[in-house]
Amino acid sequence: MSFGLGLIGCGVIGTVHAQTARRAGVQLVGAWDVIPDRAAAIANEFGGIAAPSIDALLAMKGIDAVAIAVPNHRHCACACRALQAGKYVLLEKPMALNSAQCDEILAAAQSSKGLLQLGFVCRGSPTARVAKKWIDAGRFGEIYHIKARLHRRRGIPGLGGWFTTKSQSGGGPLIDLGVHVLDLALHLAGHPKVERVSGTTWSKFGNPISDYRFTSMWAGPPKFDGVFDVEDGATALIRCAGGLTIELNVTWAANIQEDSTQDGISIWGTRAGAFFAVLGDEVAIATEEAGMLVNISPEFDATNPTEQAWDEQYRHFIEMVTQRKTPFATGAQGRSLQSVIDAIYLSAELNQEVEVK
Numbered sequence: 001m002s003f004g005l006g007l008i009g010c011g012v013i014g015t016v017h018a019q020t021a022r023r024a025g026v027q028l029v030g031a032w033d034v035i036p037d038r039a040a041a042i043a044n045e046f047g048g049i050a051a052p053s054i055d056a057l058l059a060m061k062g063i064d065a066v067a068i069a070v071p072n073h074r075h076c077a078c079a080c081r082a083l084q085a086g087k088y089v090l091l092e093k094p095m096a097l098n099s100a101q102c103d104e105i106l107a108a109a110q111s112s113k114g115l116l117q118l119g120f121v122c123r124g125s126p127t128a129r130v131a132k133k134w135i136d137a138g139r140f141g142e143i144y145h146i147k148a149r150l151h152r153r154r155g156i157p158g159l160g161g162w163f164t165t166k167s168q169s170g171g172g173p174l175i176d177l178g179v180h181v182l183d184l185a186l187h188l189a190g191h192p193k194v195e196r197v198s199g200t201t202w203s204k205f206g207n208p209i210s211d212y213r214f215t216s217m218w219a220g221p222p223k224f225d226g227v228f229d230v231e232d233g234a235t236a237l238i239r240c241a242g243g244l245t246i247e248l249n250v251t252w253a254a255n256i257q258e259d260s261t262q263d264g265i266s267i268w269g270t271r272a273g274a275f276f277a278v279l280g281d282e283v284a285i286a287t288e289e290a291g292m293l294v295n296i297s298p299e300f301d302a303t304n305p306t307e308q309a310w311d312e313q314y315r316h317f318i319e320m321v322t323q324r325k326t327p328f329a330t331g332a333q334g335r336s337l338q339s340v341i342d343a344i345y346l347s348a349e350l351n352q353e354v355e356v357k
């Protein structure tokens, strides 16, 4: 059983939602973007009608669910509108700009007929699923440390636009990339309560904006006369209840060689350890067998990891809408993650460890 989808936001990731919906057999009924040509282009390529407003989209017959892929400062308003209209919602990451906005979304979800899933798509990657299976089978023993890293060398997105304007994005790579790998680390660890964080942020490449040199530009074109008031790198030590520590390191720009970093997730457990790239083709496990330390690479289908991750996200989205199954990534998990991100920014500002509320 399938359902009718509305798309809110038809930029780079909105297009990926439309592509994934098509692969999943979900019918795109309507699309809305503040730039009408973008909604028209999506409708033209993927079907459905370009709506003249968000209210028109939400009122369209046959739309049971919406995918929201607008800039971060529009997440709260769009998600609340859609939930109040009784829609099932797949909301892109990060959940919102801050914890207070997440609470508004949770309140709207509470009184909605619909349900809310968050776009933590990395959970669906083939490597993440293999690692999670090993963890759930107890094969890592006690997991006491996780490193979560995602680095771009010169990858500031949408320079000068909403991505690099704090009031619209909520921050730089910490809220943009950090939410992906930190969510994955917490998901793998079974969502322990985060108690304290110590974080630092840097802004070394985007300021002054006119000096930034790059080879590619996500969500471009760049605006060299625009705003850059966010960090371009961040690191944090995250302490969880029960003793687990997570080391987070994310950059939009840094002087690092390609392949010089272990970009991905390292899991250290008492019975096994592992490293995998989120969209990689190997989960490299070290464990003991018959008293010897051995390396293991479990076999799995690693073709098109990005597509697989998106397809897995949509498999859960479809089950949420058609069977009211618990979403893949819940609003409560998004809210907890946001409180960690908020605390890391506060810790960086105060230059000291802070408690996570």
Ligand SMILES: NC(=O)c1ccc[n+]([C@@H]2O[C@H](COP(=O)([O-])OP(=O)(O)OC[C@H]3O[C@@H](n4cnc5c(N)ncnc54)[C@H](O)[C@@H]3O)[C@@H](O)[C@H]2O)c1
Binding pocket: 008, 009, 010, 011, 012, 013, 014, 032, 033, 034, 035, 038, 054, 069, 070, 071, 072, 074, 092, 093, 094, 119, 121, 158, 176, 219
């Ligand atoms: N899941 C992932 O891997 C992933 C990757 C990149 C971005 N994202 C998230 O997706 C969202 C969109 O990012 P993007 O890279 O596609 O940005 P983008 O700038 O390419 O697209 C955003 C689109 O939203 C439109 N828009 C702005 N305000 C709107 C509103 N009020 N109503 C309707 N449309 C509106 C813009 O015109 C634009 O077309 C962000 O929240 C971002 O964090 C997720």
